[in-house]
Amino acid sequence: MPASPQKVALVTGAARGIGLATAKKFLAEGWRVALLDIEGELQARAAAALNDPDNTLAIACDVSDAAAVGAATAAVMNRFGRLDALVNNAGVAVFAPVLETSNADWNRIMAVNLSGPFLCTKAAVPLMRELGGGAIVNITSISAVRASTLRSAYGTSKAGLAHLTKQLAVELASLNIRVNAVAPGPIDTAMAKEVHTREIRADYHDAIPLNRYGLEEELAEAIYFLCSGSASYITGQILAVDGGFDAAGIGLPTLRGERRNG
Secondary structure, eight states, X not given: OOOOSSOEEEEESOSSHHHHHHHHHHHHTTOEEEEEESOHHHHHHHHHHHTOTXXXXXXXXXXXXHHHHHHHHXXXXXXHSOOOXXXXXXXXXOOOOGGGOOHHHHHHHHIIIIIHHHHHHHHHHHHHHHHTOEEEEEEOOGGGTSOOTTOHHHHHHHHHHHHHHXXXXXXXXXXXXXXXXXXXXXXXOHHHHHXXXXXXXXXXXXXXXXXXXXXXXXXXXXXXXXXXXXXXXXXXOEEEESXXXXXXXXXXHHHHHXXXXX
């Protein structure tokens, strides 16, 4: 079908959390959005709750399956006729000591978190090229640059994605396709609420200069900015949205105590 003038974004892992918040942001800015997630029923319910059927398309897809990704991008073109932005948000995590990280878990994490964005990008680039350009945003993690326990697979997959972002930015610049990444720090997602104990949350607060978890909507704002015309000269960058977590060293709790007592 002929491309409409209304811009289109494809957001993976969009059934919940950061992906769904990002889809809402694009819709609020007047874009059409394809929401892709491996959990098809949950994705369909999320899309229905948006109550904007003319501007949304829900697709069940495993991003590590090249054939499924190809079918998904074909569905986007069939419905909307164009693709202007890709947000590679889909990801999985298994937190375990390295000796308890199974080969199957390692392979699955790499397949979804690293191969998935690679496959989605390969499928999206020809569509963006037809329009004369576009934008890709990969969702990495602060775990890509800051090591911690239990994340040998997850952190490594995200570090690989951060470097893939730079590789793609350099290569795709000639097609006027910008590629950047957002690296979330501790974000108040449903998963974080479920797995972070009160003690862990207190530790994070102690380590974050802004002294709080981020919100999904704050991630969505950064993602949208990098996809928008306002970021037209920005490519190959990793934007940490982390309340200063990566920038900080030791001593924050003591410093805060001195300020309170001073």
